[in-house]
Amino acid sequence: MTRRYAILRIDNIHSSDDIEPGCMGRLSQLMEVINQYNIPVLLGVTPHFGRLYSDQTSPPIREGFDYVKELLSEGHGIALHGVTHRCRVLPEDKHSIERSVPSCHEYRCRDYEERYGRPIPIDLQSEWLAEGNTLLGSLVGQETDVLMPPAHYYGPTTLEAMRRTGFRYIANYDRQKNRPHQENGIWVIGAHLEDYPRLASLSNTNAAVEIFRYFLGTSGDFIQLFLHTRYGADRIPNSSLDMIDIMLRDLNAEGREFILPLYIPNKVD
Ligand SMILES: [Zn+2]
Numbered sequence: 001m002t003r004r005y006a007i008l009r010i011d012n013i014h015s016s017d018d019i020e021p022g023c024m025g026r027l028s029q030l031m032e033v034i035n036q037y038n039i040p041v042l043l044g045v046t047p048h049f050g051r052l053y054s055d056q057t058s059p060p061i062r063e064g065f066d067y068v069k070e071l072l073s074e075g076h077g078i079a080l081h082g083v084t085h086r087c088r089v090l091p092e093d094k095h096s097i098e099r100s101v102p103s104c105h106e107y108r109c110r111d112y113e114e115r116y117g118r119p120i121p122i123d124l125q126s127e128w129l130a131e132g133n134t135l136l137g138s139l140v141g142q143e144t145d146v147l148m149p150p151a152h153y154y155g156p157t158t159l160e161a162m163r164r165t166g167f168r169y170i171a172n173y174d175r176q177k178n179r180p181h182q183e184n185g186i187w188v189i190g191a192h193l194e195d196y197p198r199l200a201s202l203s204n205t206n207a208a209v210e211i212f213r214y215f216l217g218t219s220g221d222f223i224q225l226f227l228h229t230r231y232g233a234d235r236i237p238n239s240s241l242d243m244i245d246i247m248l249r250d251l252n253a254e255g256r257e258f259i260l261p262l263y264i265p266n267k268v269d
């Protein structure tokens with residue numbers, strides 16, 4: 001029987017309480033459910049979360065990162081989910097194609113491309129990736145070779161910048177090519193499952209369970225699930241926590257093995 005695998009990732013881990021309060025508290029709510037299953041999680045950390053184009057020189061806020069350090073010592077994995085999760089090449093008011101305000105992209109900006117006729121230069125992206133790892137090193141004592149680009153958005157030059165800075169895996173959102181595959185030496189890991197726990201809090205749990213089971217039924221031997229730390233409220237509602245529990249129970253019942261990106265080269269031929 002072919003083995004089946006899952007990567008479970010959590011996006012937007014930060015301690016920028018001035019921008020979005022209570023993130024680490026919600027992370028611990030998520031981990032309380034997840035840790036009952038004894039599975040590894042990929043923690044997507046954004047050291048300078050929310051920092052604006054005009055303010056990218058302040059030192060990182062360190063509070064809360066001891067908790068992430070503790071999770072890493074328990075065997076969970078770490079990814080860089082951007083340095084700021086914001087556009088770093090244009091101020092907010094210079095965006096007309098990318099309409100999301102505040103901007104949530106970092107490695108690809110279509111307004112920048114339109115204005116300068118080229119993607120964000122490889123040198124600059126390489127600088128950001130190296131900066132991200134330096135920050136992770138100082139905040140949690142560990143660097144990473146996994147990039148989770150903010151807003152699931154990146155360009156071909158991002159892969160080149162990754163190669164130059166020792167990154168090996170990019171965790172991406174891709175409904176079509178969701179089986180891990182190599183693109184010029186970088187493993188691309190696509191996700192095609194949504195954030196159902198957040199959906200459960202926005203609609204209702206039964207509906208979210210139905211959609212999750214439908215998509216799980218159509219998925220192949222490799223899936224990537226993602227959760228966020230941001231919900232409508234300060235604390236994660238029970239409907240979402242119940243949803244995570246139901247999903248993990250289903251995946252366990254299927255015999256899915258939860259892995260981290262570093263195991264992919266051995267698991268996927
Ligand atoms: Zn931009």
Ligand SMILES: [Zn+2]
Pocket residue numbers: 011012081085150151
């Ligand atoms: Zn994000």
